[in-house]
Amino acid sequence: MKRRIIHIDEEKCNGCGACAEACHEGAIQMVDGVAKLTREDYCDGLGDCLPNCPAGAITFEEREAPAYDEAAVRAAKAAKLTDKMNHAHHPGGCPGTMARDLATGRQSAAPEQAGVAPVASQLRQWPVQIKLAPVNAPWFDGAKLLIAADCTAYAYGNFHSDFIRGRVTLVGCPKLDGVDYSEKLEQIIRENDIKDVTIVRMEVPCCGGLEQAAKRALQRSGKFIPWHVVTIDVDGRIVED
Secondary structure (H helix, E strand, C coil): CEEEEEEECCCCCCCCCHHHHHCCCCCEEEECCEEEECCHHHCCCCCCCHHHCCCCCEEEEEEECCCCCHHHHHHHHHHHHHHHHHCCCCCCCCHHHCCEECCCCECCCCCCECCECCCCECCCEECCECCCCCCCCHHHCCCEEEEEECCHHHHCCCHHHHHHCCCEEEEECHHHHCCCCHHHHHHHHHHCCCCEEEEEEECCHHHHHHHHHHHHHHHHCCCCCCEEEEEECCCCCEEEC
């Protein structure tokens, strides 16, 4: 088929690798110090790599090329993450930051007490902290995203069943972390197929930072994604939904 696809002028390429970093689909690879379009079926023709090339070596062209294979790109991303997980090194000495895909509906390891059956965890992935979460992970594709303040899970008793179930969970506290999460959240939303976003915060003013960061991320992502905010008071009640 004839379609728009990138063209790399290898004589102009200075070997900086910026285009390969910018290509989220993995269509561009550095070969012997030169950028090459190694997988034409991975190139979506949108050109995220163009503005990142300082040498002006990348342009668009209309020519015969294989169709963009989104399924293959997703599979390649998942394989790459799995390989990274299996060979992860942790310079800080903390293996707990390694990304993991968790089974849902697991039976709690806690023993039965006073005739009450253990509650199954609904957590689907690890890590859950916004700062530690990988931007590109297979569980983000097609996900319903939950962005929650740290305290909400402690204040609201049915948090797993009412909020975590069926969602990919990210948590944070802007007051404790002292960071603006919007850039990281924007990357996650922009680079993955997120279906909708639920923001769960406490009624306290400092939680407004998390809500505003999530809203900025949604706006800057350039995507139109359904979202809503749920506010929980310190007594564990939903006061705004």
